[in-house]
Amino acid sequence: MAAARAVVVDGVTKRFTLRHARSIKNMTVRALRREKLRDRFTALDEVSVTIGVGEAVALIGVNGSGKSTLLKIISGVMPPDAGTVRVRGRVAGLIEVGAGLHPDLTGRENVFLNGAILGMDRAETLRKFDSIVEFADIGRFLDQPVRFYSSGMFMRLAFSIAVHTDPDVFLIDEVLAVGDPLFRRKCIDRLREYRASGRTMVIVAHDAKLLRQLCTRGVFLEDGRVLWDGDIDTAADLLLKKRQERRRGLTAPARPPAEAGR
Amino acid sequence: MTAASGAPAGLDAGLDDAGLVEPGHGGGLGEVFRRRYLLRLIVRRELRARYQGSLLGLGWSYVRPAAHFAVFYFVAGVFLRMSDRVEHFPIFMFSALVLVSFFNETLINTTHSVLGNAPLVRKVYLPRELFPVASLLVSCVHLLPGLAIVLTVASVWGWTPSAAAIGSALLGFALVATLGIALGLICSALHVFYRDTDKVVDIATLFVTWSVPMIYPWTVVRDTAPGWALDAYLANPMAVGVLLFERAFWWPTTDGASAFPADLTRDGFVLLAMAVLLLGVGQFVFARLQRRFAEEL
Numbered sequence: 402m403a404a405a406r407a408v409v410v411d412g413v414t415k416r417f418t419l420r421h422a423r424s425i426k427n428m429t430v431r432a433l434r435r436e437k438l439r440d441r442f443t444a445l446d447e448v449s450v451t452i453g454v455g456e457a458v459a460l461i462g463v464n465g466s467g468k469s470t471l472l473k474i475i476s477g478v479m480p481p482d483a484g485t486v487r488v489r490g491r492v493a494g495l496i497e498v499g500a501g502l503h504p505d506l507t508g509r510e511n512v513f514l515n516g517a518i519l520g521m522d523r524a525e526t527l528r529k530f531d532s533i534v535e536f537a538d539i540g541r542f543l544d545q546p547v548r549f550y551s552s553g554m555f556m557r558l559a560f561s562i563a564v565h566t567d568p569d570v571f572l573i574d575e576v577l578a579v580g581d582p583l584f585r586r587k588c589i590d591r592l593r594e595y596r597a598s599g600r601t602m603v604i605v606a607h608d609a610k611l612l613r614q615l616c617t618r619g620v621f622l623e624d625g626r627v628l629w630d631g632d633i634d635t636a637a638d639l640l641l642k643k644r645q646e647r648r649r650g651l652t653a654p655a656r657p658p659a660e661a662g663r
Numbered sequence: 664m665t666a667a668s669g670a671p672a673g674l675d676a677g678l679d680d681a682g683l684v685e686p687g688h689g690g691g692l693g694e695v696f697r698r699r700y701l702l703r704l705i706v707r708r709e710l711r712a713r714y715q716g717s718l719l720g721l722g723w724s725y726v727r728p729a730a731h732f733a734v735f736y737f738v739a740g741v742f743l744r745m746s747d748r749v750e751h752f753p754i755f756m757f758s759a760l761v762l763v764s765f766f767n768e769t770l771i772n773t774t775h776s777v778l779g780n781a782p783l784v785r786k787v788y789l790p791r792e793l794f795p796v797a798s799l800l801v802s803c804v805h806l807l808p809g810l811a812i813v814l815t816v817a818s819v820w821g822w823t824p825s826a827a828a829i830g831s832a833l834l835g836f837a838l839v840a841t842l843g844i845a846l847g848l849i850c851s852a853l854h855v856f857y858r859d860t861d862k863v864v865d866i867a868t869l870f871v872t873w874s875v876p877m878i879y880p881w882t883v884v885r886d887t888a889p890g891w892a893l894d895a896y897l898a899n900p901m902a903v904g905v906l907l908f909e910r911a912f913w914w915p916t917t918d919g920a921s922a923f924p925a926d927l928t929r930d931g932f933v934l935l936a937m938a939v940l941l942l943g944v945g946q947f948v949f950a951r952l953q954r955r956f957a958e959e960l
Contacts, residue, residue: 477687477788487683517701
């Protein structure tokens with residue numbers, strides 16, 4: 402592990418409030434029936450993870466384990482309720498596909514807008530423009546509004562822009578699930594190159610095989626706690642085991658009330 | 664199990680934390696200014712998206728004020744005979760109308776701005792003040808055609824630029840824009856948590872339209888209402904903003920017989936200072952509430 406630290410998550414706790422009633426009418430009805438107006442639910446419970454510069458870490462866990470929440474906290478979208486998070490350098494992420502792509506703008510305009518959202522200035526976007534378009538492989542659709550794109554093209558453009566922002570810490574959430582096999586291959590190669598250049602990566606995905614290829618370290622989360630932090634193979638095996646358990650015991654233990662990441 | 668949270672000892676322990684910063688710790692409006700390239704792109708996107716697929720495009724920003732103007736002119740100016748009481752009534756009314764429309768548009772659009780960008784707010788960290796500020800700038804773009812018309816008509820009636828006129832216009836604009844973004848920050852943040860906010864704002868804009876001397880001169884209030892009511896009326900920053908605009912664009916075209924409230928300029932500056940204070944409050948409220956935006960959306 403490298404000496405310099407890229408991400409330091411220290412004792413982070415995050416709770417969500419689930420409000421059952423929003424309108425005054427519903428609140429009154431629930432109050433009269435003596436039902437609870439809200440539930441607190443702990444998505445992350447004193448999670449501490451330190452990621453060194455140049456590491457490729459997978460956040461693994463079944464649905465609702467808090468991995469997406471952790472990624473959002475690292476990206477700064479959500480502040481933690483307790484504990485601290487610190488990161489080094491430019492953090493950019495693909496938290497779900499194409500958050501910054503606007504359907505009414507053309508592909509070209511979206512490259513500039515989304516690039517700016519992810520922290521690039523105009524000169525940098527211009528410099529990388531050709532490379533972004535080539536990687537996304539959207540050809541003559543470049544000057545068409547993005548809403549006419551197929552889901553594959555949409556995803557390719559989003560990924561291409563994000564990957565070209567050259568962040569110091571790259572956060573990836575569930576994006577590699579879509580896309581055609583060819584492009585997927587290209588993405589994985591690109592991420593490998595990226596990792597080889599000594600930068601940091603944090604990935605959330607459900608595909609154990611893919612994570613084994615890309616990551617060196619796995620952090621397994623369950624119900625908001627770190628169950629395992631170490632080599633990727635153990636973490637991936639743990640995921641497969643938990644999935645089997647879950648499939649077998651559908652009647653068994655109560656799951657947390659809701660999926661944390663939305 | 665957790666790797667090295669005790670931090671590697673020795674030399675690089677100090678070096679280690681040098682570049683580490685807390686993510687998502689926005690610097691508020693200052694951060695928006697620092698990322699003005701992004702702000703510009705977002706404003707352009709808003710303008711593009713709004714007129715996407717419409718035949719008239721930005722031409723709609725002429726049609727709306729024109730329709731407003733026609734309605735108010737015929738009802739107030741012709742039927743209610745305001746044209747007889749107020750010299751050059753069209754320019755009197757229109758100079759007020761552009762400012763009121765600007766304020767109402769700013770307030771309504773900023774209120775929806777954060778919710779309208781929910782996918783971004785939820786997934787990428789940006790200084791969230793970007794969205795209300797972008798809405799304000801879009802309203803500013805829409806103000807330009809209206810102002811151009813006001814200036815053209817006023818010039819036909821003999822308006823020439825003077826320091827007093829331009830100063831009044833700038834003060835009026837600064838006052839209304841500051842008030843708009845201050846309230847907009849608060850409303851946009853509240854709207855994330857309570858979707859009633861835009862209904863309240865909608866009703867508020869109705870009051871704004873009628874509580875300013877737009878289709879009647881302020882002297883009507885002076886002559887019919889008790890003194891304290893007039894004081895209350897003139898404490899309304901929108902009324903003062905409108906009076907300043909009328910002093911800038913309408914008054915120079917008249918014979919100058921109609922009076923403005925005493926100390927209008929001073930009131931304008933006092934209210935501007937208060938609007939700046941309110942902007943500080945708005946920024947504070949927004950900064951507090953925005954911490955829970957991502958989970959609420």
